[in-house]
Amino acid sequence: MSQTELQASQIECQQEEARLAVLVEMEILDTAPESSFDAITRLAAEYFKADTVLLGFADESRFWIKSYWGEPVRELPRRHSIFERVLAENGPVVISNINDDPDFKERRIPLRRLDPLSFASAPVRSAEGKILGVLTVFSCQPRRPMVLAELRMLESLADIAASQLELRRLRKAFHRPGFCAAPIADAAAPNWPRKSDLRHALEHRQFVLYFQPEIELATRRIVGLEALIRWEHPERGLIPPMDFIPAAEETGLILPIGDWGLAEACTHIQKWRADDPERGAPRVCVNLSARQFAREGLADHVEALLSRARIPSRQLGLEMTESSLIPDPGTALEVLGSLRRLGVSLLMDDFGTGYSSLHHLHSLPFDVLKVDRSFVTRMTEGEQPLQIVRTIVELARVLGMDVVAEGIETQTQYDLLRQLGCRFGQGFLFSPPVPAATITQMLRLPGRILPKRESAEHCAMLRASAQLVPEDQPDLGMERDPS
Ligand code: C2E
Ligand code: MG
Numbered sequence: 001m002s003q004t005e006l007q008a009s010q011i012e013c014q015q016e017e018a019r020l021a022v023l024v025e026m027e028i029l030d031t032a033p034e035s036s037f038d039a040i041t042r043l044a045a046e047y048f049k050a051d052t053v054l055l056g057f058a059d060e061s062r063f064w065i066k067s068y069w070g071e072p073v074r075e076l077p078r079r080h081s082i083f084e085r086v087l088a089e090n091g092p093v094v095i096s097n098i099n100d101d102p103d104f105k106e107r108r109i110p111l112r113r114l115d116p117l118s119f120a121s122a123p124v125r126s127a128e129g130k131i132l133g134v135l136t137v138f139s140c141q142p143r144r145p146m147v148l149a150e151l152r153m154l155e156s157l158a159d160i161a162a163s164q165l166e167l168r169r170l171r172k173a174f175h176r177p178g179f180c181a182a183p184i185a186d187a188a189a190p191n192w193p194r195k196s197d198l199r200h201a202l203e204h205r206q207f208v209l210y211f212q213p214e215i216e217l218a219t220r221r222i223v224g225l226e227a228l229i230r231w232e233h234p235e236r237g238l239i240p241p242m243d244f245i246p247a248a249e250e251t252g253l254i255l256p257i258g259d260w261g262l263a264e265a266c267t268h269i270q271k272w273r274a275d276d277p278e279r280g281a282p283r284v285c286v287n288l289s290a291r292q293f294a295r296e297g298l299a300d301h302v303e304a305l306l307s308r309a310r311i312p313s314r315q316l317g318l319e320m321t322e323s324s325l326i327p328d329p330g331t332a333l334e335v336l337g338s339l340r341r342l343g344v345s346l347l348m349d350d351f352g353t354g355y356s357s358l359h360h361l362h363s364l365p366f367d368v369l370k371v372d373r374s375f376v377t378r379m380t381e382g383e384q385p386l387q388i389v390r391t392i393v394e395l396a397r398v399l400g401m402d403v404v405a406e407g408i409e410t411q412t413q414y415d416l417l418r419q420l421g422c423r424f425g426q427g428f429l430f431s432p433p434v435p436a437a438t439i440t441q442m443l444r445l446p447g448r449i450l451p452k453r454e455s456a457e458h459c460a461m462l463r464a465s466a467q468l469v470p471e472d473q474p475d476l477g478m479e480r481d482p483s
């Protein structure tokens with residue numbers, strides 16, 4: 001072996017060691033298949049009408065399948081495998097007819113009873129770009145070459161597997177001893193608010209709903225509103241939900257507070273409908289916490305509220321995060337089913353931050369997916385974060401769901417989201433959460449189209465929102481815009 005060949009082989013060995021180290025850190029080797037990946041293989045099977053789909057990761061000698069659809073394959077030899085081919089090409093591989101390929105026509109791919117005639121395979125990469133595994137769709141028929149959109153879909157699904165792994169790695173790092181978590185919001189008063197403070201606030205009507213418009217990105221038209229609770233504390237001022245919702249959940253007071261929020265939202269819907277009988281009110285979405293969700297008879301309660309306020313169910317949306325569904329996925333499916341039958345919209349909030357996002361997305365009856373603000377914020381940082389958003393938008397399209405991007409703050413984010421085909425969004429670029437009176441003014445705008453925030457019409461509209469916004473203080477009553 002020449003000196004150069006020796007060096008090349010040493011580099012290859014080091015790269016392989018680094019690759020294996022990442023896989024060991026993610027605890028993905030020598031472990032059983034994981035159902036959290038099943039939605040990926042199932043989606044790929046549906047999209048590509050494949051006979052079998054495999055998602056797996058390779059160690060030195062074996063290729064371990066973490067999820068399969070179709071043929072139940074658990075492991076394959078690594079030598080001469082599709083993984084080796086993807087590694088060699090450093091990118092996706094599409095073989096339209098195995099009989100025309102010098103490698104694979106000699107050594108057929110051993111998939112139990114299936115004799116595949118074509119396949120397409122995309123790499124699953126670590127954050128550093130190392131190929132850890134592959135997602136492969138197989139067919140018993142020859143296939144026509146893939147068009148770009150199909151190839152992109154396959155790569156996107158492989159990227160979702162990669163981001164699930166990356167989240168796992170971050171979570172593990174987070175739980176490692178010595179990891180310094182962010183400081184607790186109100187360290188000076190860690191026990192505040194107590195149950196009695198919350199009860200007092202409820203009895204003295206100190207909670208208030210603010211609303212943030214949800215916009216159709218192409219037109220800036222208001223298509224929905226998100227109700228966001230605040231606590232108007234007589235001494236402490238306007239308190240954001242994250243400073244008291246966790247305590248409300250812990251003490252159980254989230255149930256009466258949540259009931260108040262739902263009823264209050266219905267009252268506002270009723271007023272906005274009366275204000276504009278022709279167009280009605282936009283859909284108002286209320287956030288539900290885990291305890292509210294797990295409560296017996298939620299659908300009956302919502303139905304009673306709607307009929308008392310004489311509101312059609314399509315006017316109400318309910319937002320839930322994955323973590324509120326995880327404790328009991330069986331009940332989740334049942335409760336979501338009954339809410340869906342009622343006709344209210346179901347929105348999955350903060351999508352992408354949960355443990356196995358895709359799994360829940362596919363198995364539960366959501367209508368709308370809200371892309372978490374953290375992805376929108378990082379979108380301009382590089383190709384990978386952008387790809388994640390692109391993937392989520394594409395996935396929602398495949399699943400027939402609407403997508404709302406959360407936390408749009410800049411024109412660049414807005415432009416990128418539109419380019420990616422994301423139809424809806426909300427964020428400080430359009431409007432922060434505002435009191436109901438300001439929304440009433442916004443809904444009277446021609447076509448309900450929100451003017452640009454810095455425009456004269458926008459300031460005029462805020463001034464017009466009655467006592468809330470005096471002439472010399474155009475932003476009073478609004479929350480702070482970071483820009
Ligand atoms: P969420 O449902 O994900 O709400 C979106 C949060 O992002 C809101 O924070 C909103 O003010 C903020 N936001 C919107 N656009 C932007 C932006 O462009 N930039 C930035 N930096 N932030 C933006 P908020 O109102 O503080 O609410 C935080 C969380 O509290 C909500 O997250 C929701 O999970 C919870 N929450 C709010 N109201 C309720 C409620 O009535 N019941 C329950 N259970 N939870 C609630
Ligand atoms: Mg929400």
Ligand code: MG
Pocket residue numbers: 349350370372373406
């Ligand atoms: Mg959210």
